[in-house]
Structures are given as structure tokens and as C-alpha cells.
Amino acid sequence: MYRKEIKVLDCSIRDGGLINNWQFSDEFVRANYRALAESGVDYMEIGYKASKTQFDPKVYGKWRFCADEDVRRIIDGITPEVKLSCMVDIGRVEDKDIVQQTESPFSMIRVACYIKDVDKAIDLCNMIMDKGYETTVNIMAVSTNLDREIDEALNDLSKTSIPTVYVVDSYGAMYCEDVTFLVKKYRDALPGKTIGIHTHNNRQLAFSNTIQAIIDGADMLDASVYGIGRGPGNCCLELLMSFLQNPKYKLRPILKLIQEEYLSLREKIEWGYIIPYMVTGVLNEHPRVAIAFRDSPERDNFVKFYDKLTTPETEEEAGSAR
Amino acid sequence: MYRKEIKVLDCSIRDGGLINNWQFSDEFVRANYRALAESGVDYMEIGYKASKTQFDPKVYGKWRFCADEDVRRIIDGITPEVKLSCMVDIGRVEDKDIVQQTESPFSMIRVACYIKDVDKAIDLCNMIMDKGYETTVNIMAVSTNLDREIDEALNDLSKTSIPTVYVVDSYGAMYCEDVTFLVKKYRDALPGKTIGIHTHNNRQLAFSNTIQAIIDGADMLDASVYGIGRGPGNCCLELLMSFLQNPKYKLRPILKLIQEEYLSLREKIEWGYIIPYMVTGVLNEHPRVAIAFRDSPERDNFVKFYDKLTTPETEEEAGSAR
Numbered sequence: 001m002y003r004k005e006i007k008v009l010d011c012s013i014r015d016g017g018l019i020n021n022w023q024f025s026d027e028f029v030r031a032n033y034r035a036l037a038e039s040g041v042d043y044m045e046i047g048y049k050a051s052k053t054q055f056d057p058k059v060y061g062k063w064r065f066c067a068d069e070d071v072r073r074i075i076d077g078i079t080p081e082v083k084l085s086c087m088v089d090i091g092r093v094e095d096k097d098i099v100q101q102t103e104s105p106f107s108m109i110r111v112a113c114y115i116k117d118v119d120k121a122i123d124l125c126n127m128i129m130d131k132g133y134e135t136t137v138n139i140m141a142v143s144t145n146l147d148r149e150i151d152e153a154l155n156d157l158s159k160t161s162i163p164t165v166y167v168v169d170s171y172g173a174m175y176c177e178d179v180t181f182l183v184k185k186y187r188d189a190l191p192g193k194t195i196g197i198h199t200h201n202n203r204q205l206a207f208s209n210t211i212q213a214i215i216d217g218a219d220m221l222d223a224s225v226y227g228i229g230r231g232p233g234n235c236c237l238e239l240l241m242s243f244l245q246n247p248k249y250k251l252r253p254i255l256k257l258i259q260e261e262y263l264s265l266r267e268k269i270e271w272g273y274i275i276p277y278m279v280t281g282v283l284n285e286h287p288r289v290a291i292a293f294r295d296s297p298e299r300d301n302f303v304k305f306y307d308k309l310t311t312p313e314t315e316e317e318a319g320s321a322r
Numbered sequence: 323m324y325r326k327e328i329k330v331l332d333c334s335i336r337d338g339g340l341i342n343n344w345q346f347s348d349e350f351v352r353a354n355y356r357a358l359a360e361s362g363v364d365y366m367e368i369g370y371k372a373s374k375t376q377f378d379p380k381v382y383g384k385w386r387f388c389a390d391e392d393v394r395r396i397i398d399g400i401t402p403e404v405k406l407s408c409m410v411d412i413g414r415v416e417d418k419d420i421v422q423q424t425e426s427p428f429s430m431i432r433v434a435c436y437i438k439d440v441d442k443a444i445d446l447c448n449m450i451m452d453k454g455y456e457t458t459v460n461i462m463a464v465s466t467n468l469d470r471e472i473d474e475a476l477n478d479l480s481k482t483s484i485p486t487v488y489v490v491d492s493y494g495a496m497y498c499e500d501v502t503f504l505v506k507k508y509r510d511a512l513p514g515k516t517i518g519i520h521t522h523n524n525r526q527l528a529f530s531n532t533i534q535a536i537i538d539g540a541d542m543l544d545a546s547v548y549g550i551g552r553g554p555g556n557c558c559l560e561l562l563m564s565f566l567q568n569p570k571y572k573l574r575p576i577l578k579l580i581q582e583e584y585l586s587l588r589e590k591i592e593w594g595y596i597i598p599y600m601v602t603g604v605l606n607e608h609p610r611v612a613i614a615f616r617d618s619p620e621r622d623n624f625v626k627f628y629d630k631l632t633t634p635e636t637e638e639e640a641g642s643a644r
Contacts, residue, residue, distance in 0.1 A: 175533065175565075176498070203561055204523075208530030211497065238597070239525055242604040243497075251604075255597060255624040263622055273595070275560070275577060282564040282573075300585055302577040 002245035005194070005219040009043040010036050010237055011229070013063050014087055018230035019269045022047055022061035028261055029063070029074050032225065035257035037082040039241060040248040043108060045085040046071060051097050071105045083107040088128075090120045101132030108134040112168070115145050118153040125162045136196055136220070138166035142182060143173045143284055150182075154189035164194040164220050169209060172202025172232055172281035176212040183216035196220035199235050201227055202281025204273060206235040211243060225254060226262040231287040232277040270294065275302045283309055324567035327516070327541040331365040332358050332559055333551070335385050336409055340552035341591045344369055344383035350583055351385070351396050354547065357579035359404040361563060362570040365430060367407040368393060373419050393427045405429040410450075412442045423454030430456040434490070437467050440475040447484045458518060458542070460488035464504060465495045465606055472504075476511035486516040486542050491531060494524025494554055494603035498534040505538035518542035521557050523549055524603025526595060528557040533565060547576060548584040553609040554599040592616065597624040605631055 013022070013029055029046065036044045047063030055064055062070045066086045075081070085108040088098075098109065109128045113121040121137045128135045137157060142150060157165055167182045174182075179197070186195045197213035197220070199206040210221055223240045227233035238258065241251040266272075276290035279302070293305050335344070335351055351368065358366045369385030377386055384392045388408045397403070407430040410420075420431065431450045435443040443459050450457045459479060464472060479487055489504045496504075501519070508517045519535035519542070521528040532543055545562045549555035560580065563573040588594075598612035601624070615627050 176530065177537075201526075203564070204526050204529050204558065207526050208498065215499075236526065238600065242525070242600070252625065252628055255601075255628050258597060259622055259624045275580060278560065278564070279577075300581060302581045303574065306574055306577050 003214075003219065004246070006214070006244065006246065007042040007220050008040075008237070008240060008244070008249065009045055009085060009196075009220065009222050010041045010224060011045040011198075011222050011234065012224040012237070014045040014047050014085075015224055015230065015234055016228035016271075017047060017061065017063050019228075019271060020061075021059060022063035024061060024063060026062075026074060028265070030078065031257060031261050033075055033082065034078050035225075035253040037078065037080045038253035039237075039250045040246075041082055041237070043083045043085045045087060045110070046074070047086055049086040049088050049097065049106075049109065050092050051094070054092055066106075068099070068103075068105055075105065085110055087112060088124065090117050090124060093124070095127060098128065098131055098133075104133075106133065108136070110136045110138060112138040112140055114140055115142065115149050115153050118156055122156060122160050122162065125160070129161065134164075135162060136164040136166055137162055138168050138196070138198060140168045141170040141286075142168060143171055143178065150185065151189065154186060157193075158190050162193070164196050165190055166196035166198050166220070166222075167213065167218065168198045169200055169206075171284050171286060172200035172206070172277070173284035174199075174209055175205070176209060179209045179212045180216050183213050183218050187217050194219050196222065198222040200229070200232055200281070201234060201236075201273070202232040202277045202287075206233075207239045207243075210235045210240060226258045226266065228262065228265075228271055231271065231290060232273060232281070233271040276305045279306055279309060285309070325536075325541065326568070328536070328566065328568065329364040329542050330362075330559070330562060330566070330571065331367055331407060331518075331542065331544050332363045332546060333367040333520075333544050333556065334546040334559070336367040336369050337546055337552065337556055338550035338593070339369060339383065339385050341550075341593060342383075343381060344385035346383060346385060348384075348396060350587070352400065353579060353583050355397055355404065356400050357547075357575040359400065359402045360575035361559075361572045362568075363404055363559070365405045365407045367409060367432070368396070369408055371408040371410050371419065371428075371431065372414050373416070376414055388428075390421070390425075390427055397427065407432055409434055410446065412439050412446060415446070417449060420450065420453055420455075426455075428455065430458070432458045432460060434460040434462055436462055437464065437471050437475050440478055444478060444482050444484065447482070451483065456486075457484060458486040458488055459484055460490050460518070460520060462490045463492040463608075464490060465493055465500065472507065473511065476508060479515075480512050484515070486518050487512055488518035488520050488542070488544075489535065489540065490520045491522055491528075493606050493608060494522035494528070494599070495606035496521075496531055497527070498531060501531045501534045502538050505535050505540050509539050516541050518544065520544040522551070522554055522603070523556060523558075523595070524554040524599045524609075528555075529561045529565075532557045532562060548580045548588065550584065550587075550593055553593065553612060554595060554603070555593040598627050601628055601631060607631070 047066045049066040111121045125135045195218045197218040223237040224234040227236040238254045369388040371388040433443045517540045519540040545559040546556040549558040560576045
């Protein structure tokens with residue numbers, strides 16, 4: 001489908017870093033930057049921006065912090081260029097951590113939040129926009145929210161100058177009909193704003209749900225190389241490149257990147273279609289319980305995992321939910 | 323989605339056998355039968371029916387032939403039961419190879435054909451129905467046919483008593499809009515008949531396209547355990563079980579089967595999301611060239627494969643197509 005408004009954002013390093021604490025080599029990140037630029041991708045999200053006082057740099061790699069000097073070294077000398085994005089967490093970034101955009105390698109800073117924090121996200125986005133950056137709000141886990149909550153959050157967002165708001169299928173729980181319902185709702189509530197889509201691949205629906213969002217009018221599309229991302233991962237960038245008709249998007253550089261960098265990485269760290277993540281997707285639950293299970297000796301005991309998540313609780317366990 | 327007309331057919335052994343020449347152990351096939359019965363699947367397609375004079379039994383396993391005595395031994399003593407299906411090829415089966423249904427363990431015999439052979443398929447189905455079996459016609463590779471050809475084939479089928487006709491995405495090339503186009507076309511041309519859907523997973527769209535077909539009115543759904551099947555494989559049965567709302571369908575027995583039988587099998591034989599099959603899906607081509615490539619020492623040279631399939635032919639090579 002060709003629609004000139006469509007933009008693609010690659011979140012391979014940012015979302016993939018959730019698997020390995022952002023411990024990617026400089027060479028790997030440079031290879032990503034080069035391939036994304038050649039493929040015509042509009043934005044590369046290279047990590048989270050945070051102060052080095054907030055996380056232990058011995059545990060977390062460079063892309064948990066996205067220091068401007070690290071970023072500049074990575075992209076040095078590579079042409080063509082691709083716009084850079086990073087993500088910030090509410091409460092984990094301060095005004096002093098973000099310089100004026102004219103002094104920064106970043107074009108965009110994105111804010112992901114749960115729906116209860118939308119007003120905090122708006123505040124943060126206002127600060128980001130005041131410094132000259134593009135920004136987006138990505139409302140996570142919206143598959144678990146009541147319609148009333150969503151309407152209220154969208155109403156708050158409609159009064160801002162934030163240009164882009166994302167539908168995020170954090171739990172990989174949505175069907176195409178849910179995507180249509182939400183993209184339509186966002187478009188109706190947010191006239192003049194761009195709608196984004198960020199999917200997870202628990203049930204092999206990340207690509208098809210991204211297509212559905214495009215059909216429904218979403219113009220900002222997240223994807224990652226070979227689907228890299230925590231747990232089941234994301235919409236595969238190579239699939240999206242093969243779908244979009246705009247001649248500026250090219251599949252070949254991404255295939256080359258997969259062949260040269262991602263096949264060997266996938267031998268070392270795990271993501272993709274893995275049954276416990278499929279189960280959390282079916283149940284519309286956070287993947288954390290599946291992540292823990294995959295780290296345990298019982299990692300392939302799918303039946304035990306399924307039973308654990310679907311067997312009615314005992315009186316005692318259920319107590320706190322009453 | 324709950325619609326009482328919906329039936330699920332598992333084609334794991336039949337389609338998976340295309341990978342390993344149907345060399346599955348009896349224990350493996352029995353485990354499949356037991357799990358499918360427990361999960362409420364309506365049909366198990368256990369292989370192709372053919373005379374042992376047609377293929378070398380040293381090369382091909384039992385399920386290339388589906389001798390009734392082999393089938394009876396597999397299902398002996400297992401309850402509940404699941405209806406059995408097999409597939410036959412046009413020109414590779416004779417009247418004498420198919421006994422009366424009352425003497426056979428099979429309930430259904432399906433015929434897959436290219437569109438040019440639809441009239442031969444109708445003849446074969448008439449013989450199959452005369453002997454008391456259920457039957458279907460599965461029109462393969464329909465993504466490569468002209469509208470005129472499809473209309474003509476459907477017109478011929480509309481005059482028969484064949485109860486079910488399948489939309490088959492042989493090359494894994496279809497998007498949801500193609501599925502909608504074809505299912506609607508088949509329904510309009512074949513009033514009173516059931517429409518089936520058989521998808522391939524080259525681009526991670528097998529499950530979503532099956533959902534789309536259900537939305538559009540297809541009631542006979544093919545799937546396979548863990549997506550097993552030649553190349554990229556098929557729609558995952560476990561995903562379909564998690565989607566269908568009819569309480570008779572159960573996910574747990576399929577998860578158990580994957581855990582106990584398919585994880586280790588997948589270490590030995592290859593299927594799933596693999597870039598060369600993704601590329602043939604994008605190009606709407608038969609997977610045979612990808613299969614050969616995956617058997618070569620260059621199996622992971624995705625760029626070479628992509629270039630081979632997308633570089634314009636030389637004058638000489640193109641000659642025969644002029």
C-alpha cells in the first residue's frame with residue numbers, strides 16, 4: 001500500500017535490548033544503522049535515554065542510556081542518514097537529561113505509558129517538544145483498559161499539540177477487529193494527529209495487525225529486524241518492507257542485515273514464536289510470567305505453564321482480588 | 323468466533339510428510355491421533371492414499387500410501403475417535419485403490435488440483451462420493467490465476483454435488499484483502515457449498531488469513547500442529563484452537579503434543595519462518611526453489627537468494643518467455 005504519509009520506525013535496538021540489557025556491540029548497532037538507512041526506514045530507535053546514575057552501567061549496556069557521545073560515535077561517517085529516536089520513561093528522566101534538539105543527535109523522543117499516566121506523559125512530551133524534538137505518546141496495554149478510560153485519555157491528548165499517538169498491543173492479544181476498533185476510536189478522538197501502531201507477535205499476528213492498522217489509517221509503523229524484541233518480539237521489519245509499496249523502502253538491506261548479524265544473534269538470545277508467550281497473548285497478560293518460566297529448568301513444560309495460568313485460584317490465592 | 327458450522331481439519335501428517343517423505347513413527351502418529359481427538363478437532367488428514375506400486379516404500383513412509391491396515395493399527399483402541407481424511411492426487415489413484423467407505427477407516431478423501439485440472443478433480447470426486455466418502459476440492463495456487471479462469475472453474479464446480487471447495491494459498495502470497503476477495507467469490511459462485519481455507523505461513527499470515535476467511539464465511543479450516551508443513555508450514559492448530567470459541571475445541575492437548583513430540587521433531591526437520599520462503603511468498607512463487615536453496619551449502623545466503631529471484635533475466639534466459 002502506498003500512502004505518502006506512512007513512516008516506519010525501527011525499534012530493534014530499543015526493544016531487543018529488553019532481552020539482553022542493551023548489551024549490543026558498537027559494530028552490531030552500526031550495522032543496523034547502515035542497513036536501516038539503506039532500506040529507507042524513517043526512524044531508528046536506538047534505545048532508552050536515562051541518566052547513568054539511574055542504572056548500573058556494569059549491568060546495562062550503552063543503549064539503556066543513549067548518551068549523545070555514544071550515539072555520535074555509532075553514526076559517524078555513515079551515509080545516508082536515518083533520523084534517530086529514543087524512548088524515555090516517566091519518572092526516570094529529568095529536564096537536565098535532555099539537551100536542546102539542536103545540540104542532540106536525536107530527532108525524536110518517545111514516551112510510553114500506561115493509561116493512568118497519560119497526563120504525566122503529556123507533561124513530559126511538552127518538555128520534549130519545548131526543546132525542539134518530535135514526540136509521540138505510546139499508550140501501552142490498551143487491550144486491558146475499559147472504553148471509558150481510553151476515551152478519557154484520548155480526550156486529554158486531543159487538547160495537546162502532541163502530533164502522534166500510538167495504539168500499542170503490549171500483550172500480543174489483539175485480533176484485527178480490535179485493531180480496527182482502536183485505530184478508528186483514536187482517529188475519531190484525535191483529529192489532525194497521526195496514529196501509530198506497535199504490535200507484539202505472541203500469536204503471529206504482529207504483521208497482519210500492522211497491515212490492518214494501515215488499512216484503518218495508521219501512518220506511523222513500528223517494526224524490528226527479524227522481529228527482535230522481548231519475548232515473542234515485534235512486527236518483522238522485513239515483512240513490512242515487503243508490503244509497503246513506496247519505492248523508497250527496500251527489502252534487500254534488511255535481508256543482508258539478518259543474514260550477517262541476526263542469525264547468529266538469535267542463536268545466543270531468544271525471541272519469536274514460543275508457546276508460553278503465545279499463551280500469555282491468548283490470556284491478554286503481561287509476558288513477565290512467561291519470561292520467568294523460560295528462564296527456569298521447566299522452560300519447555302508448556303502444559304504446566306498453561307495449567308498454572310488457567311486453573312482457577314484457590315480461595316486463599318483469590319482472596320486479594322475480592 | 324462461534325459458528326456451529328465450523329469444522330477443523332488437521333493436516334500435520336499429510337503436509338508435514340512433504341518434509342520427511344512421511345517417515346513418521348507409528349508412536350508419533352498415534353500421539354497425534356490421540357491429542358487431536360482430545361482437542362475436538364473434526365478431521366485428521368493422515369496422509370496421501372496411493373498404490374505401493376507408484377512410489378518406492380523404501381523411500382516413502384507409510385503415510386504416502388495410507389494402507390487401510392496401517393491406519394487401523396494406528397487408531398486401534400484410542401477413544402474418543404476423530405474422523406480420518408486422506409488426500410489423493412489426480413492420475414495417481416485408480417478406482418481399485420479406493421474401497422467402499424463402509425469398509426474403510428476413512429471418512430473423507432480430498433482432491434487437490436491446479437485450476438486447469440478442475441474437471442479431472444470433479445470426475446475423481448464423483449467416484450469418491452459414489453463410494454460413500456465425504457470429499458472436497460482444493461484449488462491450489464489460485465493466487466496465480468486470472469479471474470476468468472477462476473470463474474470458469476467455479477462455474478464447473480457449481481454444477482456438481484461436491485460439498486466443499488477450498489481457497490488454497492499455496493504460495494503464502496495472499497493478504498487479508500485477497501482472502502476476502504476469493505472467499506466472497508467462491509461463496510457467490512457456489513451457493514449451498516461449504517468454503518474451506520488452507521493457508522501457508524511464508525509471511526506469518528497463515529493464522530490471520532484463516533481468521534479473515536472465517537470472518538468472510540469459510541467454515542472448513544485447515545491447520546497443523548506447531549504449523550508443521552513443507553517450507554514455512556501452515557496455520558498453527560494451537561493458534562486456531564485458541565481463537566475458536568466453540569467449547570468443544572481444546573487447546574491443552576495440542577500444547578502437550580507440541581511439548582512431547584514436536585519440539586524434538588523440529589530439531590531434526592525444518593519448517594517455519596525462514597527467509598527464503600518469505601521471499602517466495604512475497605514473489606508469489608512455488609517454494610521449490612527455496613527448498614533446493616535450503617538444501618545447499620549457501621542456505622543462509624539470503625541476499626544471494628533474493629538477488630537470484632529478483633534480478634532481471636538476461637536476454638538469453640528470458641527468451642523462452644517471449
